[in-house]
Structures are given as C-alpha cells and as structure tokens.
Amino acid sequence: MTTKLIRQLMPQLMPQEAAQLMPQEAAQLMPQEPKSQAYIDLKPQASTPLNLMLGLLGGVALAVMIALNSELAKYGSPLLASWVAHGVGTLVALLLLGAVRLRQAALTRRNGAAPWWAYLGGLSGAFTVVLGAMTVNSALGLSASIAFIMAGQILFGLVCDSLGLFGMARRRLNWGQGASLTVMALGALVVLLAQEGA
Amino acid sequence: MLTLLLLALLNGVCIGLCRILNGRLGQASDAYYASLWNHGVGFVFLSLLLVSMPTPPIAGLLDAPLYAWLGGVVGAVFVVLNTLVILRLGATLCSLLVISGQLLSGVLFDLVVKAVNPLQLLGVIIIFVGVLAFRRMEARSNSPKQQPLHNQPLKPEKR
Numbered sequence A: 001m002t003t004k005l006i007r008q009l010m011p012q013l014m015p016q017e018a019a020q021l022m023p024q025e026a027a028q029l030m031p032q033e034p035k036s037q038a039y040i041d042l043k044p045q046a047s048t049p050l051n052l053m054l055g056l057l058g059g060v061a062l063a064v065m066i067a068l069n070s071e072l073a074k075y076g077s078p079l080l081a082s083w084v085a086h087g088v089g090t091l092v093a094l095l096l097l098g099a100v101r102l103r104q105a106a107l108t109r110r111n112g113a114a115p116w117w118a119y120l121g122g123l124s125g126a127f128t129v130v131l132g133a134m135t136v137n138s139a140l141g142l143s144a145s146i147a148f149i150m151a152g153q154i155l156f157g158l159v160c161d162s163l164g165l166f167g168m169a170r171r172r173l174n175w176g177q178g179a180s181l182t183v184m185a186l187g188a189l190v191v192l193l194a195q196e197g198a
Numbered sequence B: 001m002l003t004l005l006l007l008a009l010l011n012g013v014c015i016g017l018c019r020i021l022n023g024r025l026g027q028a029s030d031a032y033y034a035s036l037w038n039h040g041v042g043f044v045f046l047s048l049l050l051v052s053m054p055t056p057p058i059a060g061l062l063d064a065p066l067y068a069w070l071g072g073v074v075g076a077v078f079v080v081l082n083t084l085v086i087l088r089l090g091a092t093l094c095s096l097l098v099i100s101g102q103l104l105s106g107v108l109f110d111l112v113v114k115a116v117n118p119l120q121l122l123g124v125i126i127i128f129v130g131v132l133a134f135r136r137m138e139a140r141s142n143s144p145k146q147q148p149l150h151n152q153p154l155k156p157e158k159r
Helices: A003-019 A023-029 A050-075 A078-103 A117-136 A141-163 A175-197 B002-030 B032-052 B058-063 B066-089 B090-112 B117-142
Strands: none
Touching: A050 A078, A050 B066, A050 B090, A078 A117, A078 A141, A078 B032, A078 B058, A117 A141, A117 B002, A117 B032, A117 B058, A141 A175, A141 B002, A141 B090, A175 B090, A175 B117, B002 B032, B002 B090, B032 B066, B066 B090, B090 B117
16 A cells, blocks of 8 residues: 555656755756657666667767868868868758758747857867867877777766766766776777777 | 977877866767867967968968868867767777777778788788777676765756
8 A cells, every 4th residue: 555655756756856855957858848759768777779879870870071181181171171071061061950940840839949159069068179270280290189089978978977967978987888988998098909900 | 308298298188188187078078079179279279379470371272172071070080989988988098999980990991992911901810809809898897886976866857
C-alpha cells in the first residue's frame, strides 16, 4: 500500500527535489512544454547505436570540411578560406532552417530563451582558425598540434560534463566509463602516431 | 615551446566551447538554429579580422576548383549533427567520437589511395572497443541512486 503510494507520488516528488537542488539547471533540463518535433531529449542513457553513429559521422563530415577548406586555403589564406566557409555555411544553415520549419509548419513558434552567451559559439569557433594558424606553422608541427588540440577538447569536455557547465547535463563518470574513454583516447593516439609514421 | 603547447591546448578548449555553446543554443531552439547563429557570428567576426589585417586578394579564390568552395555546406551539416548529439552524449564522449570519426576517415582515405599501416587499423579497433565498452558501462551504471537529477522522464508527459 505504502509502496504504491510512494510510486504514485514519485514523479511529482522528484522534480521538486531537483528544482531545490539546482533551480537553473533543472529548469533548463525540463522544458515546460514541447516546442517542436526537433526537440532534443536528454535521456541519461543515450549512447544508443544511432547517437554513437551520428557522432562518428560528424567526425567524418569535419574531416571532409577540413580537407575542402585547406584546398581553398591554397588559393588564399586559411583565414580567407574559413571566411568563405562561414559565409557559405550561413546560407546553407538558413536554407536548412527554413526547410525544416516550413515542413513542421512551425514558423510561428518562438524559440526558448537562451542565455546571451549561447549565441557566441561562432566567436570561439572562428577564433580557432587564428589559433590554428599560429601553432600548425610553428616549431610544434602539425601532428603534435593536432594531438594537443584534441587533448584540449577532451579535457574541457571532461570539466564541463563533470561540473555541468554551460547548460550541459551533469555527468559523473564511473570507473568503467572513464576507462572506456581512456581506451578510445589511446586508440586515437595510436592512429595519429601511425599516420605520422606512414 | 611551452607557449605553443598551451596555445594548441587553448585551441582545443575553444573548439570544445564552440560546440557546447551551440549545444546550449540548440537546447533552447533546435540544431539548425544553432548552426545558423554559429556560422553567422563566425562570419561577422572573421570579416572584421580580414578588414583589419593584411590579407591576400580575394580574387585569388576564384581560381580554386568549385568543390573547394563547398566546405561551408559540410560545415553547416556538421554543426547540426554535433548539436544534436552533444546534449545526448555529453561533451567528452562527443568530442572523442568526432575525433575518432576524423581519424577513421583519414584511415579510409589511405585505404583507397595507398597501403594502410597496420598500426592504424589496430588504433581503429582499439577506438571501437572503447566505444562498445562505454555503451556497456553506461547501461550498467544507470541506477537512480547515482544520477538522481537526470533519471527523471525529461520529456513532458502527455496528459
């Protein structure tokens, strides 16, 4: 009887508890109303084959993009090539956004409130081009640069995940997850070093 | 040398920050909206940089083959993909997957063009072992006590 009651009460109890713990994060994680079909769900166990494949596919896309950009950079400079890529990317993203919203008939819907700093991702992304040009053509060399750039990404990701910074869901890794991530990083290092040697 | 090393690390932090901020924006709206803002803001910033710096003439780019201009198309798709995935998988796993995908496509390219170093294949296998292990470990760790906040049904329930 009591267990039944608790089970019934649980859904109502748990969100309140969470809201008391972290009012801001909880509000971000639980939008009050469904906004669109493109709603991103934040299930805790999300390493489904589809999501993992999408992540890997993103990496393939990034590699293709970098190859195309460096081809363009031969005819100008890395900065110029990145400028063109961002311009073309803006147009393509505009077309994609328009197509998606027309199809969903959701042109009238409002975007949820995002903090001002969330709009500045492009700024640090573009700044990367400048930093990249500084390190790759220096004594550090290409593959060492790539290795440290990758290390920086992973370490920053670890900090943001474990502290729940910038609206990321807070994730505490258990030893097994930490070990799995370490294995992945080691594999990446092996490929990188082997490519350099080849 | 240490300065260069720190610059490369900072570069990685900038990339990570860029993707996480896009993820946050995608959370408020959708991934396409985040991709638009990412490229728009970056374009304005790079335009300002180009104006303030001595640069090679833009006309030189016209000699480049057409496909070289299409990096932005792939880039826009990449930001959409990354924004979709980063909120579900977390920044660490997402970064590692993207890096693995990058290296994997390098190996695939080598496979077509020239002979592949067996060490490369070994590295790829190690990466996939790590991915599979992570999936197994996550399934095991997913008990309500460990993750009180994220274990609730986050999608609003239909009534």
